[in-house]
Amino acid sequence: MPSSRTHTAIASLSLKHFDAVQVSTPVPSEGQVLIKVAYAAMIAFDTYINDLGYHATFPMIFGFNASGTVAEVGPGIDDLQVGDKARVTAFTFRNSEAKGMQEYTLQTRSVVAKVPDFVSLEAAAAVPDNFITAFNSLFNPQYLGLPYPISFPAPESPPLADVPILVYGAGSTTGHYAVQLLHSAGYKNIIVTASPKHHEYLRSLGATHTFDYNSPTLIEDINSVVTTSKIGKLELVLDCITAQTTLAAISKVVSSQGTVAVLLPLKMGSNVRSNEDDTMWLEIPDSLNPLPTGTRLAGVRTFLFEEVPYLKDNLMTRILPSLLDKKVIEPTKIRLLDEAYGPLKDRVEVGLDLLRNNKVSGEKVIVKVS
């Protein structure tokens, strides 16, 4: 239980200006969990808010995942103990009191997962947002719509086990989890693009074909392995980056009967964090959609995952704890920003700088909070 009813948070206060602030510590009501935060994750979206004012309502606390221990629970929460041994990780995406970069964060049960003893809390903070994104993109019928696996590992092959599936930008954290989920669900033809330094690791996770997205022969290379598809083109693609250049490349390998799930917003250029003056698109205009006529463009919005009752009721409460426990999901590597980087505000500044300059490669930025 918190000793005082205020705590420290790091918040974006106005465009390009953030600081440490004191905020009141909420009391959990029906169905809510108060987490004492140990580690919080920073993602590109933190820079979208702070640097670009994108979907910002200032003041806004940083941090889209947080791991820690359960400090208090409200009425109706009967499957989480309170105390130092109650280790959890959460997708901290809602309003400021539910964001991650603060000493206490208030969550609903549906975004909180228990963490097995053998997974460190800093590693656990790397999981929720990208795990939910990967699962949602692959299995939600609105997006790629593969059948929900009954269990992981799959007891039998899924109907499309041999169909080639492209995970574009699999060096990203979403890409890592997508490959692990596909492999465990029984998919046997997992094509990925990533920097060559990630290829061996991605193969160890289950990727069957690994290509360098900077290679001049990328399109030919992908087309050369899409042989089991009836039409010689891909029908299922997940774009983990969703920039102009990634969609342009995908447009050359996807079928007009295929589906491309994209992680909105669309960025101009080729980076996760585009230039300050560039527009980011939550709705992709026809003029920026290079896909063949007929190809379905499915814009993923992970912030809405709870609109699907199955995902709301199971994804974080049951599925993620089980997958971590069975080591089906291995947390990605992390870049830990702790006391060595100075006080909490300085750690956040370092994280923002890495993200705004596209310096994050195959790892998640994790800040030690307390």
Ligand SMILES: NC(=O)c1ccc[n+]([C@@H]2O[C@H](COP(=O)([O-])OP(=O)(O)OC[C@H]3O[C@@H](n4cnc5c(N)ncnc54)[C@H](OP(=O)(O)O)[C@@H]3O)[C@@H](O)[C@H]2O)c1
């Ligand atoms: N709409 C949604 O629901 C949703 C959910 C999650 C994320 N997103 C969005 O998805 C984007 C990625 O976010 P994230 O946090 O997942 O990123 P991240 O894990 O930080 O991605 C970093 C990785 O992106 C790869 N990359 C960068 N540019 C690339 C390119 N042109 N082609 C291929 N790979 C490239 C790099 O791979 P290498 O190391 O191999 O070079 C790098 O490792 C962001 O814009 C984010 O807002 C949207």
